[in-house]
Amino acid sequence: MSDVSTVFQLIPAAQKYDWGKPAKSSSVARFASASGITIDESAPYAELWMGTHPSAPSRLTDGTVTLSEHLQRHPELIGAKVLERFHVENGNLPFLLKILAIDKALSIQTHPDKSMAEKLHAERPDIYKDDNHKPEMALAITPFTALCGFQPLESIAARLEDSPEFAALVPPEDRQKLIDSTTPSAEDGAQQKAALRAVFTAVMTAPEHLFKEQLSLLIQRYTSSAGVQPTPPDDLKELVLRLHSQFPGDIGIFCAFMLNYVKLTPGEAIFLGAGEPHAYVSGDIVECMATSDNVIRAGLTPKLRDVPNLVSGLTYVAAPSSKHVVKPATGPSGATKLYDPPVPEFAVLQTVLPAGASEEHPALDGPSIAIATHGRGKLTWPDGETEINTGEVFFVGAGTPLRLTSQGEADLVLHRAFVEAT
Missing domain, CATH: 1.10.441.10 (Phosphomannose Isomerase, domain 2)
Incomplete structure (x- = not known):
């Protein structure tokens, strides 16, 4: 291991789309501001990206170096097993973490599988900007509604x-x-x-x-x-x-x-694989996915509609919305829950620590990105410690154990996306 820090703060990228919430009520704008991003109070803030996707890469706090550039120089932060398992190159992570603040419904959409993504990217790189698939999980942090997969045929x-x-x-x-x-x-x-x-x-x-x-x-x-x-x-x-x-x-x-209408409360989650139609309707979520920005749209959008590819790429699996629910596993202390969808590229830990409480997190065999969505506290690791406040984002290198401590009067709520080679 080099002498580079294994835990460090990131500056995420804020995305302003018309379906986002107005800046004054958007968690995306609030979290972005905590990272020093200047907020346009007249704009809708929709997504906060935390990762290495080239469309909106995270940066180190000096603002000049992207996370992927830093990881390319220090691949040990990703870990040899993850590098080998996922064939990642150029410092890219297998997952992308986001916060979404939804005021207006997103498009009726699906995401391609890997082979379809490669085909679409080759044919229309201006529209389909990478060749990866995009399975994704949505974890509610406020009341959240969505259209999610085909209803049972009887319905x-x-x-x-x-x-x-x-x-x-x-x-x-x-x-x-x-x-x-x-x-x-x-x-x-x-x-x-x-x-x-x-x-x-x-x-x-x-x-x-x-x-x-x-x-x-x-x-x-x-x-x-x-x-x-x-x-x-x-x-x-x-x-x-x-x-x-x-x-x-x-x-x-x-x-x-035709699609299931789901209503989630904070802490509930759904997963959508390739070829499953969906549209997020309202609320704030933590979203995690394989690193991709491929979306095939067919309705509820001013953007390009690609009905032929959407129709041809669906699985046409009809099932209750419960098929998509991700039930978390609870850790030994009860403060942390593991949301582990049926894909290898990512999982998410949600920690809710009462004021003054602490919890040990064993080292993960891969990289992770964490964001505090509520409260404030302290991260401690073998070679250092740092405070973390609402909205701040940190990278944690492979093999790094953490101690989380909640400070102040409110709970510390931390969402941490990670990947391991299993």
């Missing part, structure tokens, strides 16, 4: 039968095939996926004059003072009207009839 069939505006977008034979696929005599697997794909494709490629007419009828029915007939579930009505207020006349609103 979609019910919506086709009780929502005439939705049904009008799907040819009768495709509607019937999906309804038939829910019967006990239906074949499993391929037949059901084909039926779901036909319905989803019909909706997302419906002629504009048709879906705008049906959407107008739907909104009129949902807002009619005479009442709504047939009566939709409360969550569905709430979601449709919210999306319509943000994206009037957008085909993506009809995804509310």
Whole structure:
């Protein structure tokens, strides 16, 4: 090991997108400010990036050296096992950690698997800016809502039968095939996926004059003072009207009839693999993913819509939202929980330490990045110590044990993304 510090502060990158929260209410702006980033009070702050992705790399505190440049000079901070296991080059990490502050729904989207990412990047590097896949986990730090994976086929069939505006977008034979696929005599697997794909494709490629007419009828029915007939579930009505207020006349609103609508409380998490459709709707989250910025969009966005690639890249797995839930494991002290999704590139530790309490964190066999999302405290390691305040971000090198201590009157809440070679 060289004499370089194994723990050091990072300056993250703040991203201003139109779906972000206004600066005064955005956790992203608040955390960015804690790292010395100048905030534009008139702008919406959406994402805080912590990692080595070239689109928005983190930097060391001198502002001139990127984290990837530093790690390229000191690969021991990543660790030999991680370097070998993930074939990482040029100081890049296998994971990217973010904070998201969502005021307006994100696009209906999916992320490609590795082979599709390579193909899209080769064909359209201006749009698909890297060749990596992007499995991701969202961990709520405020109440959070999202569209997440396809609903069970029985639920979609019910919506086709009780929502005439939705049904009008799907040819009768495709509607019937999906309804038939829910019967006990239906074949499993391929037949059901084909039926779901036909319905989803019909909706997302419906002629504009048709879906705008049906959407107008739907909104009129949902807002009619005479009442709504047939009566939709409360969550569905709430979601449709919210999306319509943000994206009037957008085909993506009809995804509310096909995707699971989830509501998470702080500490709850969901995972989305390649080819699973989703859209985050509201709230603040810690998000962790494989290092990539590949997004295939098809609705609820002013950005490029790539419906053919989205339709072709989905898995068409229909299941309750519980399929996507990541249940944390609790550490020995109870102060730390491990969120470990079914991919090797990342996992996240969430530590909630009461004022004055301390906890030992054993060395990890790989690098990690930590952000304090609440409170203040102290990080101690064999060769040093540093204070950490709300919003500050630190890198922790492979093989470095930590002691966390909460200071002040509030809990110290720390989120730490890491990778190990197992």
